[in-house]
Amino acid sequence: MxxxxxxxxxxxxxxxxxxxxxxxxxxxxxxxxELGLTYTQYITLLALWEQDNVSVKELGAKLLLDSGTLTPLLKKLESMGLLTRARDKSDERHLIVRLTEKGQELRKQAECVPGRLYEGTDIEPEELISLRKQVQSLMNKINEAT
Amino acid sequence: MxxxxxxxxxxxxxxxxxxxxxxxxxxxxxxxxELGLTYTQYITLLALWEQDNVSVKELGAKLLLDSGTLTPLLKKLESMGLLTRARDKSDERHLIVRLTEKGQELRKQAECVPGRLYEGTDIEPEELISLRKQVQSLMNKINEAT
DNA sequence: ACCCAATTAATTGCATACAATTTATATAGA
DNA sequence: TCTATATAAATTGTATGCAATTAATTGGGT
Structure with missing residues (x-):
């Protein structure tokens, strides 16, 4: 080339x-x-709906975000009443994030989100799944090397 | 599901x-x-090395960025001596971006960047090309719908 | 108990992204 | 010419991302 x-x-x-x-x-x-969320707030909630009661560290490992990004984000979600932030009694270095009832409830409304995304587009679900797997494979190779 | x-x-x-x-x-x-550039500054220069003497509007169309992002970015590159910003005499609404000699010279140093990226990773160039085409196709479908 | 290295969040500073608004300029039409 | 509309950048305000530093806490070794 x-x-x-x-x-x-x-x-x-x-x-x-x-x-x-x-x-x-x-x-x-x-x-x-419509749910009052930004994209980053949404994926943070996806992670929490999957596993609640996690530390900032664990959440960051899932989302590939550090505390510099997560701390203000989680404070915002806390101010919205969707989660609580509290130090782990057994190790005060860890801050544990827990969904509130309101945060758990929001999950029901979020269930319609994935389905609505590609409405009106000429995109096949199979194409998306195949592409997602290739992207995940590429990311694994990048992570292995670094 | x-x-x-x-x-x-x-x-x-x-x-x-x-x-x-x-x-x-x-x-x-x-x-x-090593070149003193951020990623966004780099892709902006890629666009300019391909086509110089463009308006902010045209540049934004290529990079899918608006003036809110580009204005401070271009001011920064101007302060680094890589380009100039001047109003179009024939239509003062347009601001024309031009590479300086220094900005053009930097291209030579940038030529080694793509080759160095995936050094030491287990990634095949053919895989990247195939994936890139699929991603571009997906983006086209998204853009058609919106 | 005391010191020290390691760990985890928070903070700071800089660079994006982008919606919404504002400012300056150009153009079409009365 | 005058005015209303349209267009292009810049500005403003909010929300990320992330490197680098700081602060608090812990556990290991003495």
């Missing part, structure tokens, strides 16, 4: 991911706005 | 893209740091 092709924007896998990730987030925005 | 599977973090195509996009950006960070 020559130098022109090498640096072409449309030939960069990074740009494809970067742009597509933001486009997908834009699809979510109006749907999540 | 039941409600548990539906909302599982690892089943979300959005999260796969979101996480993978950030992981790829992390691969770039140390390499681009």
């Amino acid at each position: 020559n130098s022109d092709e090498l640096l072409k924007l449309d030939n960069q896998i990074c740009f494809a991911f970067y742009a597509c990730s933001r486009e997908i987030t834009k699809l979510y925005r109006p749907i999540l706005a | 039941n409600s548990d599977e539906l909302l599982k973090l690892d089943n979300q195509i959005c999260f796969a893209f979101y996480a993978c996009s950030r992981e790829i950006t992390k691969l770039y960070r140390p390499i681009l740091a």
Whole structure:
């Protein structure tokens, strides 16, 4: 590949991911706005609905986010009454995040979100599943190397 | 798919893209740091190396970014001496971005970036190309619908 | 009990993203 | 010409991301 092709924007896998990730987030925005959530708040709740009573550390490992991002995010969700933040009695270094009843209830409303996302688009579910697996495989290879 | 599977973090195509996009950006960070660039600054320069003398509007169309993101970004690149910003004489509403000599020179150093990215990883170039095309196809379908 | 390295969150500072609004300019139509 | 509309950037405000540092706590070794 020559130098022109090498640096072409449309030939960069990074740009494809970067742009597509933001486009997908834009699809979510109006749907999540109905629940009063941003995209990052939503995936944080997805993680908590899957496993509650986790430390910031554990949550960060799932979401690949550090405390610099999570601390203000969790404080916001706490102020919205969706979760509580409390130090672990047995190890005060850990801060344990727990969903409130309101936070648990919100899950019911969220169940319709995935289905609504690709409404009106020409996208096959099978295509999405195949693509997701390839992306996850790529990410594993990146993580193995670093 | 039941409600548990539906909302599982690892089943979300959005999260796969979101996480993978950030992981790829992390691969770039140390390499681009040698050039004194952030990732967004880098893709902006990729666009300009491909086509110089463009308005903020045109640049934004390529990068899928609006003036709210581009204005401070371009001011920063201007302060680094890589480009100039000047109003179009024939239509003062447009601001035209032009690479300086220094900005053009930087391209030579950038040519080694793509090759260095996946060094030491178990990733096949063919896999990346195939994946990139699928991602671009997905993005086209999203854009068609909105 | 005391010291020290390790661990976990929080904080700080910088750089995006993006919606919404504002400002400046251009153009079409009365 | 005058005005209403449209267009392009800039600005404002909010929410991330993340590196680097700081603060609090813990556990190991003496």
